Amino acid sequence: MSDSVGDPTVVDLIDDLEAIQTNLESEATREQVDEAIATARRIGTPPVFGRxxxxxxxxxxxxxxxxxxxxxxxxxxxxxxxxxxxxxxxxxxxxxxxxxxxxxxxxxxxxxxxxxxxxxxxxxxxxxxxxxxxxxxxxxxxxxxxxxxxxxxxxxxxxxxxxxxxxxxxxxxxxxxxxxxxxxx
Known part of the structure; x- marks a missing residue:
């Protein structure tokens, strides 16, 4: 779904999940996608320190x-x-x-x-x-x-x-x- 150039990022994943979420009709499925988005946001980008x-x-x-x-x-x-x-x-x-x-x-x-x-x-x-x-x-x-x-x-x-x-x-x-x-x- 994402059209970004280069390696995909967590931000690309979140954008894709939000795009999918807008087309879902089932409330239960929408909640599952919400949880996936929340998890992706917690993962975020890799830290500067510790690499x-x-x-x-x-x-x-x-x-x-x-x-x-x-x-x-x-x-x-x-x-x-x-x-x-x-x-x-x-x-x-x-x-x-x-x-x-x-x-x-x-x-x-x-x-x-x-x-x-x-x-x-x-x-x-x-x-x-x-x-x-x-x-x-x-x-x-x-x-x-x-x-x-x-x-x-x-x-x-x-x-x-x-x-x-x-x-x-x-x-x-x-x-x-x-x-x-x-x-x-």
Whole structure:
């Protein structure tokens, strides 16, 4: 009955049941359809939380990029990002700690915090999760592109530019991880 494109939903089922109900003559049958509609409404749509998440596709990459942008845009316009980047550029231990923070926060949000049931699916080299690479890659590429386009980094000094991008990636990796897993795809 339903003419919707794609996979049917509970809403499609309810619409179909309501259409059937209008043509029923028996009161008992109409009550049965009412009960079926009530059950379908209780089922509703699947929850955002509690889904099992597998794989990493274009939709996930898009969600990670949008999440990165949401937390990254303030970093692009804030001068403190460049100051912190210049600071860690001259301190190798601070650079290593920042890299560990970016990776650790991303792993923690996606796999440890138990916000969603995220499964590792077909890891690169049998070890590196595709989702982790995708979220970190989206954050890195977005930070590099935006900071370059907006003139926030000077590529005449590449080490300082990379350090400043790394500082912007701290919140961007958080946004990317949350943007990817919260919609539950």
């Amino acid at each position: 099992v998440i597998r794989g990493f596709d274009r939709a996930d990459l898009t969600e990670a990029t949008v999440g990165s942008l949401l937390l990254g845009i303030p970093m692009f316009v804030e001068g403190g990002t460049n100051e912190a980047g210049s600071y860690i550029a001259t301190r190798p231990l601070a650079m290593i700690v920042t890299i560990a923070l970016v990776v650790g926060l991303t792993v923690g949000i996606i796999y440890v915090a138990d916000i969603q049931d995220v499964r590792v699916h077909e890891p690169f080299f049998g070890l590196v999760p595709r989702r982790l690479v995708g979220v970190l890659g989206a954050s890195l590429l977005t930070a590099t592109a935006m900071m370059t386009v907006w003139g926030r980094v000077d590529w005449a000094e590449p080490w300082f530019a990379v350090s400043q991008i790394l500082v912007a990636m701290v919140p961007m990796s958080i946004g990317g991880a949350l943007g990817d897993i919260l919609p539950g795809s």
